[in-house]
Amino acid sequence: QLQESGPGLVKPSQTLSLTCTVSGGPINGGDYYWNWIRQPAGKGLEWIGRVYTSGNTYYHPAFSSRVTISIDTSNSQFSLKLTSVTAADTAVYYCARGTGRLNFDPWGQGSLVTVSS
Amino acid sequence: DIQLTQSPSFLSASVGDRVTITCRASQDISSYLAWYQQKPGKAPKLLIYSASTLQSGVPSRFSGRGSGTEFTLTISSLQPEDFATYSCQRLNRYPISFGQGTRLEMK
Numbered sequence: 639q640l641q642e643s644g645p646g647l648v649k650p651s652q653t654l655s656l657t658c659t660v661s662g663g664p665i666n667g668g669d670y671y672w673n674w675i676r677q678p679a680g681k682g683l684e685w686i687g688r689v690y691t692s693g694n695t696y697y698h699p700a701f702s703s704r705v706t707i708s709i710d711t712s713n714s715q716f717s718l719k720l721t722s723v724t725a726a727d728t729a730v731y732y733c734a735r736g737t738g739r740l741n742f743d744p745w746g747q748g749s750l751v752t753v754s755s
Numbered sequence: 756d757i758q759l760t761q762s763p764s765f766l767s768a769s770v771g772d773r774v775t776i777t778c779r780a781s782q783d784i785s786s787y788l789a790w791y792q793q794k795p796g797k798a799p800k801l802l803i804y805s806a807s808t809l810q811s812g813v814p815s816r817f818s819g820r821g822s823g824t825e826f827t828l829t830i831s832s833l834q835p836e837d838f839a840t841y842s843c844q845r846l847n848r849y850p851i852s853f854g855q856g857t858r859l860e861m862k
Contacts, residue, residue, distance in 0.1 A: 673851075683799065683842055683853040698850040699756075732798055739846040741789040741804035748798050 640733050642749035648727075649755050654720040658733030658746055665714040666691040671736045672716045674707060676729040677748075684729075688736060689716055723753045757782045759843055761854035767862045772833045776857045778826045778843035787847035790819055790828045793856075794839045802841075803828065835861075 644656035658672070665672070674686040687697035689707045697705050701720070709716040720727060730750050734742040758781040768774050778788065786806040791799035801810045803819035806826055816831040830837055838861050843854040 682855040683844075685851045685853065688851075696849050700850075734798075736846075736851075739787045741801050741810075741846070742791075742799075742844070743801040743810070745798035745800075 640735065640744055640746035642731060642733050642746045644749060644751070646750055646752060648723055648751060648753050650724055650753055651722055654718070654723050654727060654731075654751055654753070656718045656731055656733075656749055656751070658716050658718075660714045660716075660735075665709070665716070666711050669738060672707075672709060673734045673736050673742060674718045675732045675734060675742070675745075676727075677732070678726075678729040683732075686718065686720075725753050727751070728753045756850060756852060757784060757845060757847070759845055759852055759854040761841075761843060761857050764855065764857060766857060766859045768833055768859065769862045770833050770835055774830050774833060774859065776828045776841055776859075778821075778828070778854050780824045780826075780845060783823050784845045784847040786822045787845055788819075788821070788826050789844045789846065790817075791842045791844065792837075792839045793842065799842065833859075 639661045641659045648654045671688045671690045673688045676684050687707050689695045689709045704721045706719045730748040732748045734745040736742050760779045762777045788806045790803040793799045802813050807819045818829050820827050840856045840858045842856045
């Protein structure tokens with residue numbers, strides 16, 4: 639299981655920080671990678687980036703200048719930091735486990751983050 | 756980036772209907788395509804991966820076909836719990852991306 643946690647409200651220009659806690663199995667087992675995805679209200683899913691347990695990351699170019707994804711295998715957690723947020727970053731943020739070029743499964747329940755002063 | 760375009764964006768159907776949703780890729784993505792179901796306020800649920808492999812526990816009325824640039828998701832006989840939004844996802848190379856979604860509503 640995956641569970642997102644973090645502030646639900648972030649002020650414009652500040653940094654959005656979320657953590658995903660992985661339970662029910664080791665975060666460093668298998669050929670998995672760990673993803674962040676977001677979904678603005680009424681819109682489609684946007685992949686933000688991923689991290690392997692080695693710490694290797696890949697970010698979507700649309701976010702690469704503002705995003706950092708890190709992993710803490712000792713606590714079975716991985717994290718998202720998105721800097722200089724604006725109202726356009728208001729969305730439900732999901733974490734999900736990726737398996738090769740196959741799929742994302744499972745997903746966390748999602749965490750609504752609102753950017754507002 | 757390789758774009759995924761789903762059609763239709765909105766579909767109205769009745770229980771028992773057979774429905775098909777199409778996902779077209781702007782370039783060849785082989786069979787690296789997955790389908791998800793999402794209900795309001797819930798996370799996406801994996802239905803199909805590798806274009807046609809049914810995820811464990813997913814009812815057999817769901818099926819997927821295609822390769823290259825054109826893919827379909829078919830529900831053979833709609834059940835009340837199938838009314839939801841369906842999204843395709845390509846995983847052939849980075850950046851990973853999703854289609855815009857198809858909202859399936861009850862007629």
